[in-house]
Every structure is written in structure tokens, then in C-alpha cells.
Amino acid sequence: MRPLEDYLVIDFSQFLSGPSASLRLADFGARVIKIERLGVGDICRTLYTSDLIMNGESSVFHAINRNKESLEVDLKNEDDKKLVQELLKKADVMIHNFRPGVMERLGFDYNAVAVLNPKIIYGEISGYGTGGDWKGKPGQDLLLQSVTGLTSLTGNEDSGPVAMGLSVVDMLAGAHLAQGILACLYRKVVKNEGGFVQVSMMESAYDFQFETITTFMNDGGCLPQRSKKNNANAYLGAPYGIYQTENGYLSLAMGSIPVLGKLLGCAELLDYTDVMEAYSKRDEIKAILAKHLLTGSTAHWLSILEPADIWCADVLNWDTLMAHDGFKSLNMIQEVEMADGYQYQTTRCPIRIDGELLTSAKGSPKLGQDNTQIKEFINQNIIADA
């Protein structure tokens, strides 16, 4: 039995942030119905990345929206609006990520929905909050990375701003929304109360940086200083970073510099005996390490460092990762199938419950594929209630 079996989630959200939250709820066992705009649907269907179109839609859409149903409606049409209202009366959770004001105009803001269903958990994601002078700005991931200082943490000192190459703020906001919703669903079990959960991408981006921004708040406002080369964390000393070897790369986490020098046969490192120098002289230490590690293969260095319990690892790409037994033993890949028989591979939910992998064979929905069934479901419920 999955934790959210018998729960109904109505998801108006698009792109990644909201839909990543409903994907998690779906994998926990909830029934998730996407409310999609007539003729167009979730814009993510046509947001092509890497030019890869699978069965008519973007690869990204398929990753985010598996294990969900699709109801295609025109929210400005009274019959369709009524249908969605009936669904919301039955729902446990509703999600949206429209810009502030849109749901008020459509009549699906929290106050309106709470009248229909006072016990509903209503979750919303905004870019920058629902008031304030930035409420109308587009809540797009790269822009959020840019305005929260996040781009000053990755890359080297002279790299300029470097973005994290994934929509990480979207995913964090989705994760936080899922947490707020799950907490409220638990409260509903105990107290039979509804709830209103709000997350903004800006707050989520700072939560992600809570260690570094807290340092900034308390160290007199010093900006993060990335190391000249081999930077992996602006706030950590040598050797923390990734280094090129004769035939690849090696990553090194924390470790005593003279101990490393001895193990690696690098005499120049033996003099850095003061632990404070690992940070204060990190650029020169990293330069010595970088030069020395180029003289041997990754496997050679690992064979010396791993037995000595030095925290180190090979640097893999997806080809080498997926060929490794360490990856295979996780069973991270699953195959799913769409209603029309199209099959594709994707990752599974990263959480295990009672030893079970939360896989699901259901692929993403075609736009409006569940309209008939959902309308019948509502009609039957209306008859039953009458």
C-alpha cells in the first residue's frame, strides 16, 4: 500500500516547479489529474530541450508528467469551469503556479476554492511572492539563480557568473511545496483541517543557500571568493575540488595537506603543516596538487588514496556511471508506457518506503486523454450525492 493511495490531486501547474511536486505525490500513490488548457496544454509539452521530441512531445514533459492523467478544459467556459469545480469538491490537494492574480481572475484562488471544499490543501508556487514590487516578474529558473547570488558560487574566480546547469530552483520549490502539502495532509488526518501552502522560488533559492547566506549575514558581508582553479566550494579550503589526471579526473574532498603530500609522493605539500593554510593558501596548494596529479592515472591515485581512507572519487559521465555495478544495484531506471503503447525509459522516485521502490509503469498523458473518464467519474458522483 502506498502512503497516498485514495488521495486526489488536481494540478493546474505547468513547466517544472509545480509538476515536479505532483510527480512526487503521484509516486507516493496519489491520483494526479493535470488541468490543461484547451488545445495547448502544459507549455512544457512543446518546450523542446535538446531538440528531442518523443511521441510528439518534449522529452522533459515525459520525465515530469508520467504517472498522471490529463483533463483538457477551457476555464473560461462555464460548463468546463463547473466540471473542474466538481472535481475540486472531491479533491484532497490542488496545485498551481500561475503568476499572482491569474487564479483570482479565473475564480480558483484559495478563498474561492476553500468555499467549495474547506478541507482542501491548496498549494501555490510563485516566482517572487504574491505581493511586493516583483510579483509580476517571470519566475524562470535562470533568472532566479541570477538574482539570488547563486551564480557566484560555481566555477572559478575568473569564470564570471556560472549557473548551475539544471533548473535547480524549480526543483527546490517543487520539493518544498510537496513538503508543505504532505505536512498539511498529515494535519488533515489528525485534525480534519484544510490548509494553504505557499512557496516562492526566491525563498527556495535562499533556503538552498542557507549555509552560505548565513555566513554572509554574520561575517560582515564578505562576498564568496571562489578559488583561482579547481573550485568546488567558495567557502572551503584545499584540496576540495576536481583535478585533471593523466587520463581523466579525480575529485578530492576534505583531507590533511601533508598527509596527502606523503601519500601522493608530492614533497612540496609536506610543508603546509598549519591547518589554517588549507584555506588561506588554497590557491597555491591547489596549483601544486593540480600539477602533480597530472603525472598519474586516476586509477593509480585512487589505489593509493582509497585504502588510506582519503575522501576521493573518480569523475564519471552518464556512460561510465550507468555501466558501473554501483549504479546498476540502485535500479534507478524504469520503463513506462503511455496509453497509446509508446514506451520510454526514465528515472524512478528516489525514495524507498518499506523497502519498496516506488516505480510506476504509467507514462505521461496525451493532452485530454482522460476527459471522458473524468467526466463520467464526476457525473456518477453528482448522481450519488443527489
Added chain:
Amino acid sequence: MNRPLEGLLVLEFCQFLAGPSAGLKLADLGARVIKIERPGSGDACRQLSIKNIFVEEDSLLFHTINRNKESYAADLKNPEDLAKLKQLIAKADIMTHNFRPGVMEKIGLDYQSVQLINPQLIYGVVTGYGKEGPWAGKPGQDLLVQSVSGLTYLSGSAIDGPVPFGLSVSDIMCGNHLAQGVMAALIKRAKTNKGVLVEVSLLESVLDVQFEVITTYLNDGGKLPNRSQAKGSAHAYLSAPYGMYETADGYLALAMGSLPEICQLIDCDITDLYTDTHSAFENRDLLIERLAETFKKQPSRLWLERLERHGIWCAEVLNYQSATALNNYEYLQIEQQLDLGNAKQIRTTVSPIRLDHEKLFAAKAAPKLGFDTAAINNEFDIN
């Protein structure tokens, strides 16, 4: 205010970031979180500092991750302490740990053993790489997990080699996943009245962060990500103009948008590089470089005014000083102040989740090692 997890007792046997960041989330949502720490040293994070900043005897880092919690000192290898802990476990709703596979079995606090003490306990486990397979015994450290996961080939430009995310992203995502799993387990327990085992690992979490691009890789014939050669590119899978551009006085970020429209607004000729929307992929690197030449000529403000007026998705690239000076930073109430007693305070962030229109402020500072041991023994009649 009425916090959803009020009344729940969490015992946190975790150290460092992943597990304790989940404990912080649960605490802010209303749970009572007690850290179980080794006498004398405690959570190793107490001594792990960044920039060598300490607040009294503990690192600022420890304070950031462990506010809003209590501390109970107990030595898991001491039979008397272990007996006391079992009494505490009998009263708890949730326990979490991040020991390497096998450690809790030896101590006798593995899931099967604690079920005998408390059959309704939710048991959360964090590992680096799962409990099986050749990597199970490896140290679960963030940079190393990033390195084996393929993540380092997504940021920066192609000439950079592997570029790790400059934050402990696998720890933080794993903590988020643990918090989700534990709360789903609470809902399951309400139906079954039985304990629940929740397992997460840093590697599975950092693979989940890559779920969109790994799905693309699994279905495009196994093409590895192709980062741009151009400096400032921001996503290996997105076409021009997606990236960050140097201006006369700073940088600006441009998200997805119509190239012909943008280039008309900034007066940049791309007619030789752009014929249709496919050109934005095919000539990505040349287009980014071409736009970069134009953006260098004028200050950020001028470009933003031209672009924002037409609804183009763009923003100025800010550092912590300029970012925290924004009106919106204050409006969202990103910060709160923790009171450490004897007139000392530190500032840190607040939970990013708002419930029923309220921010989840929690001003309780992190506990000193073992600060709550006696009171907890007394409260729960532990002897």
C-alpha cells in the same frame, strides 16, 4: 500558530548536512526534534566550520543547520546510555540516522530491532550510495557523489572540464527527500498503525535532480550532454540565447526567448546565423558569442529596460550584496534572528514554506551539546 507536525517527537541520530537538514524542515513544520549526540564531541558538524567562523564553541555552520532542535548526549557504545535511549525511542514517532550500512545493526538500533521497542516508529535512513552494491561502503560525501553521478558535466562551458555545483546539492536534495518520505510515512502510519521504513541516498537524490536530462539521455540514443564552448552558457540542453552575458558594467541573464525579437531590440545582426528556430540549437555557440559582443557595449540597466518592456525573460546578475539589498528580499522576510542568550544574536534564513498565510519563524538557537539531557530524562522518566 497551528503547525502541522505539532506533538510529534523526532530523534535525530544524523550528523553533517543531509539528515540534519531534514530534521530542520520537520522542526519548522512543528515537530520536536532531539539530536542524539556522542558525549564530548557531538555532531561532527559542531567543529566543521566554513571560513573558521565559530559562535561560542560551535561552528556557525552547525548553528545554521541545527536551530530549533534540542540535544541529548548519549554514547551508543555504553550499555547504560543505550538502555536510556531505548526508553526514549519507545516514546518517539520518528528516528533518523545516517550511519554507514551495518553500524546500527551492530549497536542493535536497526529498524528490525527498534520495531520490538516501538512498533509504530517511522525509521528514516540516509546513506551515500544505498545499502547494497560495490559503493555501499564508500564515504557519502557531497562532492564525491556529484562526481560519480554525471552532474559535473552540466555546468560551465565545454572547455572547463567537469564543473561541480558550488553547494552541497546532493546533501540538500537528499534532506528534502527524507523530509518528504518521513511525512508520507506519517500518513501511511495513520492508516496502518504500523511503523514505516524510509530510505534515501545522496546518489539517488542527485540522480533525481537530473531526471529531466537523464530521461533525455535514455531516449536520444545515449548522447552525452553537449555544453557550449561559449563562456556564460547556462544549460547544456537549451538553445541560444539561454545564458549570462557580460555588459559594460556587470552581467545579465537571458532565459528562453525569440532570438529575432531579442536581436532586433538590442540591435544585433544574426541573419547569417539564424534562419529558423532550429538555428538556435545548431548555431548555439556562435549565436551566444555574437550576442555577447553586443551586450558588452552598454550597461545592464539599459539592456534590461529595452528587453523587459517587451516581456523578454531577463534579469540582472546579482551578488549577495546587491541581492540582499533588493526590496523583495526584505518583503519576503528571508531572514530571522536567533537569540543565543547573553545578548548574542545571529541572523539566518527562515523556512521557505508559508502555511495558512504565515511564515514559519522559529527563533530557537541550536543547542549546546547535551543541553537538554537532564530535562529529557526527567520529562520521560528515563533512568
